[in-house]
Structures are given as structure tokens and as C-alpha cells.
Amino acid sequence: MTTIPHVRRAVKHNRPADLAPLFDALADVAIRRDVPGPDLLALVAEAGPALTAIAKAPRPGEPYSRTILRADEQVEIMVARWRPGHRCAPHDHGGAGGFVIAVDGTFHERRFRWEGAQLVVAETSTRAEGEAIAITADDIHDMGTDAGGVSLHFYSPPAPGMRLFDMERSEVLELVGNYGAWIPEGEHRRIPFADVAPKTKTAPLIWVAHTTHYRGGSGEFAIAAATMARELAAANPEAQVVISGLHHKAEFVAEVARFTASGRTLSQLHLISHAGMYGPMFGSTDWPEQFSPHEWRTMTIPFAPTGRAHFHACRTARWFAPFFADVFGVPTFGNHNYTTVSARKDNFSWAGPNPTARQDLYLIAAPGKKSHGWAGSIRKYLGAAAEAPLQSLPAATKPERSYDRVAELYDRAYADIRVREAEWKWVSDRVAGARAELGRPLRVLEIGCGNGALLRALDDGGDVDFGIGLDSSAGMLDLARKRSQGRARLRFGKVNGPELDVPDDHVDVVISFLSFRYLDWDPVMAEIRRVLAPGGRLWVVDMIEHPVRVRELGVLARSAAAHLRTRHARPQFAADLAALTSHPDWREMLRHNPIRAEHEYRWYFGSRFPGRGLDTLTATLSQRVVAFDSGPLPKGQTAPLTYP
Template structure:
């Protein structure tokens, strides 16, 4: 976002900021460093003004103070604790100076070489720091402090255009003056693809985990077995590495980029969830979200391939990875196990043998078993009769349209079926019971933000009990229907969003609600945004459907769920008819394919690790799924987020 500051602002400053800015631009244009006195004078001027905080798509907002032949002066206000950097960029033929007026920042510089962007320097800039930027220097910045960040930028001459460096899609974008340094970019004037990275030899990386769930020592054995076999290629460099967190994975990929190495093959051996590899432990699990994967820079070579040796990685993640990174990706449809042979299951009994046997080759294989195919499959497995599954290959399709994970295609059908959200009786009643009667501060009614508001029925139902409500949704079609249906309500509004960025001021919301939408979200990035927008004492309420088959101990809840559903269907013929039309439509099946349910334990471990002492609740049970709920309880201002990345 760019705002134009009134031209009179510098001139009315009693300290004569206009002359100070002109003097500073002249020094920048000559390539000189700012004098300490001039820097202090400019920082004091910035500090006297209340700059509007960042809104819109990027990590910061641009406030243009002056723009002319002599140069450009701009103030940037950064999102609180967003920690997301701007895109790597340069300023063309302009020199620049950045002064840190408020907050703490990380700045990195890069060079563009045959493998992509390679980081050359990283440093932390505290309040009062002055950063000089030479012509053509590629760098990025991120606000890493706990409070709002404000920086003053001076460029001379005024940049005619800015180059953004997209390390994920390997391209340089030329954007017009006034554009922010973020992706996706606006005002793109030109696009230059990078040459394919040149590797001196094949580089193969094998990553594995040892801490998440069980099997850690065997994952290590399997990784080293694969490493020894791939090392038979004398021209290949094979790296076998334990990566126990998201941060360690990112660091491993950054290391290859900084050494100018491009990966021919990437292998991951470990446990996986719906969205790919799992890291850390079950008491503090980590997993990259789709948004985070799409923004990772992995230095693949031309014609590279990725292999995910983990349970059911072909179901969603491997095809997603192929589309996202433009490489061949491989995965399994079935559950995995350890085997002494590749082609048939052979039980590893090394724990009964000598230490030499315990170092024998071991493989991660997939094949039908009791969990997926019942007792007969288990018998075939342990009788060494069933062959192992061959990895499914998914080819890169860089020109294929991005999959639409929103409800746009089924918006009319969904809106018709859920005109009255009260048909979701158990879910709605739970939210109504847990919605605070008062705001977290003061005696007013609570201010509510609903994630995945759909057609707006829930927020409209809550309207009499809240001060204000904002419903956001990734489906523009659903937002349109919500506005059309409930636009008459004075205290609720609906906005479309794209990605994990919430259109709310810092510390402005009492309650964040997500009903049957959490599985569509990018968990860690959206949690960082929830942390930003919640007031002290605010809370998060989540209700969602998860995958877990009915068990014997679930029988009472299962029967109650079925009776409640039968009662609703018997008394509401319209809902019964419209629901059938929705769930039997091919577009509904396509939407579910792109948004499969996540496992119950993923929710339980995630929420109970982030909010110690709080427990996941069970609301309803069906044959293969159930509805769970979570109330974070009152949260402290800027409550801690324990993930290692971002």
C-alpha cells in the first residue's frame, strides 16, 4: 500500500525538515554517508509524527513524503511482529539510505549467480541504525521486533523502476515506481526468467527426522542405507542430514544455495501429515503450511526430483510439491513401514541380534496392512506374499492453472443449504456457550473476527451479542453472498482475503472464531496474524471436522449424533433437499479433493502444545470423522508462538 503524505508536512516542521531532507538526498546522490547530526535530526522528525500502520498485501506500507528529480523520501510502517521479509530487490541506478526510527530489523544482501540468489551478509539493525545501500545492491529487510516498526528511506535519484528477485519462480520482475517490494507484485513492467542452475555434479540431499513419534533410530538407518546406495554414483555428492525442525530444514536448503549447489534429488524420510513432513515432537509439532512451502527457496537443478518416503505422501502433498516447485515429486498412497527388503516386507528383528545386524540395510516401504486393508492384508504382509507399493510419480506442470481451493464453485449450493446455520446445532451451540459476554477490556460487547465466514450465517446469528463482527473468506463468491444476505446488519461486515493476512488493526479483536474452516488455513502463519490482532485477554475459538474412524468407546456419542441429524432432517425438508444437492455435486467432490480433512491428532497436538493446559473437546462422531472444538482461553498480549520458523 502506498499513501501520499501532504506536501505541506515537511515544510511545517519547526526544525526545518525540508532542508534536512534536501541535504540528505544530496549526500545520498553523491554516495556519501549521512552525518550523525543529520541522521539524528531526520529520526527525530519521523518520531514526531503518527504514521498509519501497515495494511494491504505486503509486510509494510509506503508513505511517500516527497518525490522529484532530486530523489524520493518514503516512510515505511511495518506490521507488528510479522517477521516476513520484503522481497529481495534493488533500486536500479539509485543509491539509498535507510534509517531505523522504531523497532528492530534484519537485513540481508544477495548476489544473483547461476544457482539463483546467494546470501552474502545478514545483520540486525536496532533503533537509530543508518543503513547505506549502493547502486544495484540486492537486499531484503524484515521487522523482527515485538512492536511496530518504522523506517525512513531516501533514494537519489528517484528510482525509475525497482527489480524484484523471485527465487521461488526463478525470475526478475521489473515493477513501476511506487510499487512495494513484495510478491505477488503489482505494476509489473517486465519479467526476465533466470537460466537453469548449473551444477558441477549431481547433488543429492537425504533428510530425516528422529524425534517425531516413534521409529527415530530406524529412520536414521533407512536414510543412511539410501545414502550408501546413491553414493555408488561416483559423480554424485550425497548429503545425509537429520532435520528436526522447520528452521533446520530451511537452514539446510539455504546452505546449498549459499554454496552455489543445486539439488538433483531431495529425499525426506520420516513421518508426514496431510501437508507433508512433520518435525520436532508430538508435544510441539511443526509442519510447513502450503503458504510456507510456496515461499521457500529450494535450489533445484534442471530436471530435479523429490521423493517423500513417508505415509500417504502421494495423497495430496507430492502432487502439490510438483506443482509448486516445478520438479518431479514421488510419494506413497499407502501407509509405510520398515523392511529389510525393498520388494517384499521383511520384518526387521535386529533388536534380537548383534550390533552388526542392527546396522544392516533398512528401507521405508509401503504396502497394504491391517490399518488400511484389514486382517487378510496383514496376513499377506507378514507372510511375505504382498509386494511393496511403487512410488507414484507426479510430473511438474508449470503451465497448469493453480488449483482453486475456495468455495467459489459451490457458493450457490452451500448458501442454499446453510441459510440457517442453526442446522449445525452442536457446533453453533458450543460457540454460543464459549463466546464471552463482554469484551476482553471494558464493559462493551466483544468485537469478533470470523475466519472462513462462508455465507455469513454464523456472524449474523451472533450479531445481537457482539459489538462488531468482521467475516473474512478466501472465496469471493461466498463473501458476495454474505454481503447480499446480511448487508442490512449495521454491526457486521465481510471481506475477501488472499493468503494468511488479516485486514485488522493490531490488538483490535476480542474473539477470533473459526467454524469448520481451520483445515483450509495456513496454521502457523495465520496464528501469527491472530496473535497480532487479538487484544490482551482475547481468545481463539475453533470448531472443525477431523478424520478419525468411529471406535467402540465412541458408541454413545455416535448414536446421539445420528439421532440429532435424523431429527434435523425430519423437521427441515428444505435443508435435507439442499444438502443432498450440495454433497452429490461434482464440484463439491472436487473441492474436498483439494481440501481433505486432517487427522484428529494433528489438531490435538497442535493446539494443546501452543496453549498449555487447554484441551481439545469432542462434539459429534460420524463413521469416518468427528467434530472437535478448542477454546484457547484468555490470552496475554502478543502471546508466545513456539514454532522454530518463521
């Protein structure tokens, strides 16, 4: 701040003594933050000639003069003479209140208010001779006169300074001392409007969004969203609740951008949708869309400091909610099991053959056929209780998602991948067929190679011209290199993200063996198509979750028998596998890399490779191993179905 001594003049030398009683009466009015009534204003009019005589002429370049008549602990009295055709700068009164009386002439006043970081005119008025202008501590105003005039000012308590608002430069000057309301000469501290504008307290924003086209249920989603919005508005009367129907992922991005541009922050985000590999599904079943993990990480969502997110979709608590909480730093709620539309909120109640005719619908998590087979379906229709959403909190430290901490245990169990007999047979059969077709050993890239066991097994059979193994786990790669010493046809490298450090058209086969669930599917698929030579193939073997079907009881029986044979023939493998799967580090790693649902794989490969299906290799009561063979692929790109 710029400070100069406050000038205090002796009143008796600046006004006739007979004005003192009038000033005392007006001072009492100013002290109680009121404005003078008609009787006092009439006395001021009578004193007009004396006040005009006291008021000095303004100095050159100044819109008015300032003659201090009294300045004590309670009140400051000042008379001003105005230059014709001039207006003072917008200003406040340093926290003081009071009034201004038009003694001679007509004055034009403007009041200002903040709109964000801009100061705008809120109202204008014309004050005729003899009228009083009330001043409060919060007012920002300016005034001027066309033909000149005299005004009488009372402020209580006397302000030590004031703020001037430079409208041309959108800056504030904070002045302390005997300054007038005009931009002073010399250097003075300036503060941008944005730094002093009051922070507008806006209503908390709750966003309820729902998808509109993906699979069935979109009509029910709209009603469930409206029901949820009504209940949220009733529970949060101070909040603004916004509902959005979303078809494409781009619409989600556009809504987020709109909130960001408005300066609003989300106290709650609710998204009602179907869910897939990476959380919410957008688009349609013919053209599905999802945000990949990379896209989520590069997105900015304007959450309030106490904001939280709710994803009302199947299985979102397993991987997506913890992931979202870590990326955006907000508590995130999801469902462990599948969701269903219900006429009741606390337990499942069938909504009837025409659910969209109902006024209220709810999306709840409950056991069902997909999660618990026929037994789950029976439980649901008997009125199973709704399962409470599970909360995921942002991790205090970055969670360990790689295999580094379990690399030694994994390697002990799977030093020879051929212990997985069904999976190895599926791969080796296709290797034999592709090698016979090409008439030479294969050029192989394995994504998620782990300890290199699969490539070593292929190398043992002379099936590879060369093999490249890529993995994100440094611990696994160390073991792969140690166990593959002396194998000139094999090399291993680290991969971070979807980009593959492999030349174009370089390999005949890309294999993902029990690792595809960890990959960023669409981005890595573009890389797979790039590195595959024309006619190249993609083979995927992975574990998925799904209750066994009646028609799969034969597969279940064969898998159980094979498991017993392996335990009997390889007791050390059985012991090493038990040590791996029971270890706390393994369980923690799986918490951040869960096994996926079967329909996610079927939808994904079915949409990217029409006509190609999944083979079921083994099955348990709740899980199975499936395999995918793309067949020979022409050179080109798999259609990217993600934003944009």
C-alpha cells in the same frame, strides 16, 4: 570479433632455400598432430643460426616478433624472437594443434585450466634449448624467457584467429587475423570469462535426508535412509548420493543453501520423516517445527530440469505433494496412507523388537490402525503389500483452491448454519458463557466466514456487538453481503495470506468454523493473538479424519441418529448437501484442501496451548468434528515454532 586480412608471406623471400626440406618434414609431423623426434630436433639445432637470422626483432611494447615462413591450407610456420624478461598473454590457438621448438634460449611455459568461471594455472614447465612443446587444440598457455630467445612454431591447420585471455580483467578477446599473443591496441570485443568458461558436467546429485529427533523412529529413519542411499547409488552409478540427518528446519535450509552455493542441482530429493499439517515435521515433540505454506513458497530449492521430490512420510500425497509440485515445478511423490518401518520393501515385514540392529530397513506405506482401525492393523501384520507412492505433477494452470466455483451450491445447503446442530450448540453455549462473563454482547471476528451464516445466527440472538467476517473467496463474500443486507452490526472483508485487516486488541472472540484447515497456522496465530483483547478467546470447530475408536461408539451412534433426524426434518437440506458434496467442483476443491488428521490438531493445539484439549462433537466411521476452546488468553504471543 575483430578481423584483419591474414598476411601470407612468400617463403622463398624469408628463409634460405636449404631449410625447405626440414620444414617439409616438420610440417608432416604437425599435420599428423605429433611432435618431432630427436633426429629432427637435431636438424633444427643445426639450422638454429639461420633461423635466428631470419627472426626479426620485436616491435616496442610487444613480447615477441612474428615472422611467417609458410602459410598454406595445411600448416603455418612461424619463427619468433623474444624480448628478454617478457611473457606473452595466455592464449589458445584457434583450434589448431602442433608444436613449438625452443631454438635459442630457455623458455618458461604455463598451462591453464578452468575452475568455474576462473582461469587458473594448472602446471608450469621449463623448456631448454632444443626441446619441443606439444600444442593441442584445447590448450590454453603462455610462455616467456628471462634472457631472450628464438622459437619455431608449427600449427596445423592454420588458425584464422585465436582467443586472448586478459587475466587482470577476467575477459576474453576473440581475434581473427595476423595477431600475436599480446593485448592489442584499440577497441576489441571483450567477453567475460563466465560467458566462455565450459559448463562443467557434474554428477547428478541425489539428496537423501531424514529427521533425527521428532517422535520415535529416528534411529530407524537413519537406517532406512542409508538403505535407500545404497539402492539409489546402485541404480544411478553416475550420481553422487548425499545423506543428511536433520534436527531443525534451519538445517534443511542450510543444506539447500550449501547445494545452491556450490552450483549443484538436485536430480532427486528424498526426505524421510514424520508428517503433519504442512508436510515434514522437524524438531521434537516438545518443540515441533514445520515450514508453513508461506515459508515453502518463499524458499528456493535448486532442482535440475528433470529433478523430482519424494516425501517418505504419512499422508503426504493428499495435500503436500500436489502443493510442493505446484510451488517448485517438479514431479512430487508422496503416500496416501500412513507409513511404517518394514524389514522388506515390497510388503510389510516386522523388523523385530530391535529394528536399529538391522542393516536394512524400509519406510513403506501400508494400511494400519491409524488409517483403517484394527482391521488395518491386522492386514498390516499379515504382510500387507506396500502401497506405491502417488505422483503429483505441477499443474498446467493454477488450481482453484477457493470456494468460488461452489459458492452457490454451498450457500444453498448452508444458508442457515444451525442445520449443523452439534456444532452450533457448542458455539452458542460458549457465546452465552462469554457474554454472561463480560456482561455485554461480544465483539467477534470469524476467519473463514464463508457465506456469513454463523455471524448471522449470532446476530439473530443479539449476541454480537459487532461481527467481522473474513474470507479468501470472493464468491462467498458476495453471498455473505447479499444475505446480510440491513444487518448494521456485520461487515465482511477479503483476506489474502495470514495478515488480518483488524486493529490490535479489537475483538473478544476469534472463531474459525470449519475452516481452520485452510489457514497458515502459525502466521495466522500470531495475528489472532494480536487482534484479541486481553482475556479474549479462540474457538475452532473443524472436521478431521480418524477411524472411530471403540470408546467413541456412543458418539458414533448419537451422530448417526442426529443425521437421520436431520434428513427427515430437513429433506431440502439433505438434497442440497448431496448436490454439493457430489459435484465435481467440490471434489476438485477438496483435493487441494483435504481434511486433516486428528493428531495434527492435537499436536498443534497441545503444543501452543498446554493443558487445552479437543472436544469430539460428532463422528462417522472415518471422520469426526472436533472443537477447541483456548479459554481466556492473556495478552501476548503464542510461541512461534517455525523457522527461524
